[in-house]
Amino acid sequence: MKSLLAQHHELSDSGRQLQLLDNVVYASGITSFRQKLDTLGFYPLKSTAVEILQVNIGKMCNQTCRHCHVDAGPDRREIMTRETMEQCLQVLQTSAIPIVDITGGAPEMNPHFRWFVEQCSSLGVKVMNRCNLTIILANKNYHDLPEFFARHKVELVSSLPFYNADRTDRQRGEGVFDTSVKAIQMLNAVGYGKEESGLILNLVYNPGGAFLSTGQQVLESQFKKVLHDQYAVVFNNLFTITNMPISRFLDYLVSSGNYESYMEKLQAAFNPATINGLMCRNTISVGWDGHLYDCDFNQMLDLKIGSNHAHHISHFNMTDLKHREIIISQHCYGCTAGAGSSCGGEVVK
Amino acid sequence: MKTYYNPDDLKKFGDIADFDKPLADQFFRWYGDVFSEGALTAREKSLIALAVAHAVQCPYCIEAYTEDTLAKGCSEEQMMEAVHVAAAIRGGSSLVHATQMMNKAKALTM
Numbered sequence: 001m002k003s004l005l006a007q008h009h010e011l012s013d014s015g016r017q018l019q020l021l022d023n024v025v026y027a028s029g030i031t032s033f034r035q036k037l038d039t040l041g042f043y044p045l046k047s048t049a050v051e052i053l054q055v056n057i058g059k060m061c062n063q064t065c066r067h068c069h070v071d072a073g074p075d076r077r078e079i080m081t082r083e084t085m086e087q088c089l090q091v092l093q094t095s096a097i098p099i100v101d102i103t104g105g106a107p108e109m110n111p112h113f114r115w116f117v118e119q120c121s122s123l124g125v126k127v128m129n130r131c132n133l134t135i136i137l138a139n140k141n142y143h144d145l146p147e148f149f150a151r152h153k154v155e156l157v158s159s160l161p162f163y164n165a166d167r168t169d170r171q172r173g174e175g176v177f178d179t180s181v182k183a184i185q186m187l188n189a190v191g192y193g194k195e196e197s198g199l200i201l202n203l204v205y206n207p208g209g210a211f212l213s214t215g216q217q218v219l220e221s222q223f224k225k226v227l228h229d230q231y232a233v234v235f236n237n238l239f240t241i242t243n244m245p246i247s248r249f250l251d252y253l254v255s256s257g258n259y260e261s262y263m264e265k266l267q268a269a270f271n272p273a274t275i276n277g278l279m280c281r282n283t284i285s286v287g288w289d290g291h292l293y294d295c296d297f298n299q300m301l302d303l304k305i306g307s308n309h310a311h312h313i314s315h316f317n318m319t320d321l322k323h324r325e326i327i328i329s330q331h332c333y334g335c336t337a338g339a340g341s342s343c344g345g346e347v348v349k
Numbered sequence: 350m351k352t353y354y355n356p357d358d359l360k361k362f363g364d365i366a367d368f369d370k371p372l373a374d375q376f377f378r379w380y381g382d383v384f385s386e387g388a389l390t391a392r393e394k395s396l397i398a399l400a401v402a403h404a405v406q407c408p409y410c411i412e413a414y415t416e417d418t419l420a421k422g423c424s425e426e427q428m429m430e431a432v433h434v435a436a437a438i439r440g441g442s443s444l445v446h447a448t449q450m451m452n453k454a455k456a457l458t459m
């Protein structure tokens with residue numbers, strides 16, 4: 001499967017995505033997200049701190065999952081340069097941000113990935129990496145990643161949409177489930193997922209279609225039981241997240257005829273209790289070219305941080321960014337439905 | 350095409366309160382309690398509901414509990430097994446009545 005960009009698909013254009021999101025809201029009588037926040041007294045939405053620097057180091061990926069909000073894939077060439085990484089390190093060094101969250105694409109495919117992790121780790125910040133698991137087995141240059149991660153105590157967050165091959169492979173590609181399980185076995189072998197080791201492997205569940213998820217705890221115990229009993233693998237926590245109606249998942253929603261009803265479902269499940277825990281409120285997201293966003297989703301929609309702030313990591317200003325106004329649009333319904341959805345799973349525990 | 354069942358009517362389920370609010374309120378409260386976590390998990394209850402929806406052949410409930418079982422992390426295999434349980438009970442309950450037919454036939458024939 002090719003990325004939307006390689007297909008010259010209209011939804012590879014972020015402006016078109018935003019337009020479509022607005023259209024469905026106005027046409028089907030759904031309250032706009034801004035209106036919703038306004039009514040409840042949450043507008044404008046403000047950040048509370050900058051505790052996480054999420055760095056998207058490239059759109060290149062060995063997979064082409066159908067739900068990918070990045071539109072990543074083997075055909076994407078956007079990759080963060082070492083110079084931009086140095087600017088991120090500079091920020092980490094001077095700003096006392098305690099966590100760096102590395103994402104992609106498959107971050108490991110960036111040639112400077114290991115160097116970046118080493119530098120972050122030597123600064124004493126906690127390093128998180130969004131590893132898609134299969135990259136570990138993609139070719140022999142990656143086989144030693146588990147030891148590398150363990151050496152730097154990198155916390156891993158890895159998507160595994162379901163505890164069986166059928167639904168996982170439909171969403172992420174043929175053979176992904178089996179390869180992911182092998183990768184977890186390799187990670188377990190160096191201590192990942194085992195309580196006593198302190199090496200954290202968290203898995204991420206997201207629904208395999210146009211429905212929402214309920215009950216992170218229940219799903220976590222199911223995942224743990226099946227993966228342990230059938231494949232003898234272990235992990236720490238399961239994060240359940242909602243599929244965002246953007247990019248390739250938006251394409252799926254439209255082409256499967258589920259788009260309107262999905263947006264209705266998201267808005268019907270809007271939960272004001274999620275607002276305090278939204279990830280945009282304590283995160284800054286850095287794009288592969290150094291531009292700054294409120295979150296990875298805004299990044300993919302090219303919604304840069306508010307207009308009166310410098311937009312690039314080279315002009316990072318903590319005082320300016322700490323209590324900035326967050327840019328919102330209709331896709332934010334994805335983060336606020338039900339128990340909420342963030343990089344760390346449910347927002348309301 | 351006009352049909353008796355309109356998928357949009359499922360969203361209007363709450364409107365039954367328009368004609369009798371006190372009874373509807375009681376029903377929805379009871380319904381909520383029935384499906385909450387108890388001696389059976391909410392997931393098990395959802396699978397039971399899916400099976401019963403097929404037994405009573407309610408298209409609204411089939412749609413609602415297909416989505417609910419998916420949301421609760423059930424696999425397609427588990428959902429289909431639940432429907433087979435409903436089908437087996439339906440088929441079996443017809444067949445077990447054959448004993449009555451057989452009793453009567455035996456009584457009437459030489």
Ligand code: SF4
Binds near residue numbers: 063070104132
């Ligand atoms: S969802 Fe993750 S693994 Fe899949 S294509 Fe996107 S970046 Fe790659």
Ligand code: SF4
Binds near residue numbers: 280332335336
């Ligand atoms: S998509 Fe989610 S994280 Fe991003 S700005 Fe909207 S609510 Fe915040």
